[in-house]
Amino acid sequence: MxxxxxxxxxxxxxxxxxVRSLDLDDWPxxxxxxxxxxxxxxxxxxxxxxxxxxxxxxxxxxxxxxxxxxxxxxEQKLFLAPLPCRELSLGQHLLQATADEDLWTAILLLAHGSWKEVNKTCGERDSCTALHLACCKGNVVLVHLLIWYGVDIMAGDAHGNTVLAYAWQPSSQECINVLLQYGCPNECSPWCKNKMGKINKNN
Ligand SMILES: [Zn+2]
Incomplete structure (x- = not known):
């Protein structure tokens, strides 16, 4: 532009x-x-x-x-595509779209959603947020988008697992890099410590 x-x-x-300049800014x-x-x-x-x-x-x-x-x-979202008619609340729908890795629907929901809605947690799945789910999938595109739209990077699930611990499951280095870059504390959850302990033992 x-x-x-x-x-x-x-x-x-x-x-x-x-806004990022193609020439002047770096592109991780x-x-x-x-x-x-x-x-x-x-x-x-x-x-x-x-x-x-x-x-x-x-x-x-x-x-x-x-x-x-x-x-x-x-700002006024005048040309924005409307929300689909669904039984689900926006937050629940976002959790589902993230679990399905449905990028188009996730962006649409984020564009419409309030901070509270995008931070909705999953009842059945250990109170995790959409960011936990995206990390679990190792989907760096969704991870980036969810952070930009204000999903809490510090939120733990019902067991205190951080989003970083979830990113360790698929060993997604890209997701881990993004989380650290946005200030997620680099500390291991009990789950993660356990796993790391096993890895160290095996070595
Ligand atoms: Zn122009």
Missing amino acids: CIECSGIHRNLGTHLSR VELMQVMSSIGNELANSIWQESSQGQTKPSVDSTREEKEWWIRAKY
Whole structure:
């Protein structure tokens, strides 16, 4: 995108938008995976499902026109695809979409969800959050997205297991890297200690 649009995006704040320069910023491999898995087509099928009769600004549009469009799209969520009609609450649906690794549905739900909704825990599965489930799957794309949308990185499940302990199950180095990078404490849970103890013994 152009300098003008990237400036407008930066002004929205990181809770709504993140801007990275292809030339000036570094691109960790985990972030590359997120960007290449989502891409413009998938993102726009959610954030710009219907333009509501408005015309998307072009390069030649004024700064005001561009700013109106960007704010309408991300701040007012004017063009956002609607939530599917489901019996499930948004939080329960997000847990299911994460367990199914259904990226499109997860992004749609995150775009609509409040902080409280996206932090919903799974009753039957040890009170884990969607972030625990994504870590368990070793799905670094979902892990990144859930953190960006405010799922608590410090939350433990009913047994006190951290999200990091869950990322150890599939031994997902990428997920572990992302969790540490976002400040997840690098301490072992009782479960993890047990496993590590066994590994050390075997060695
Ligand atoms: Zn632009």
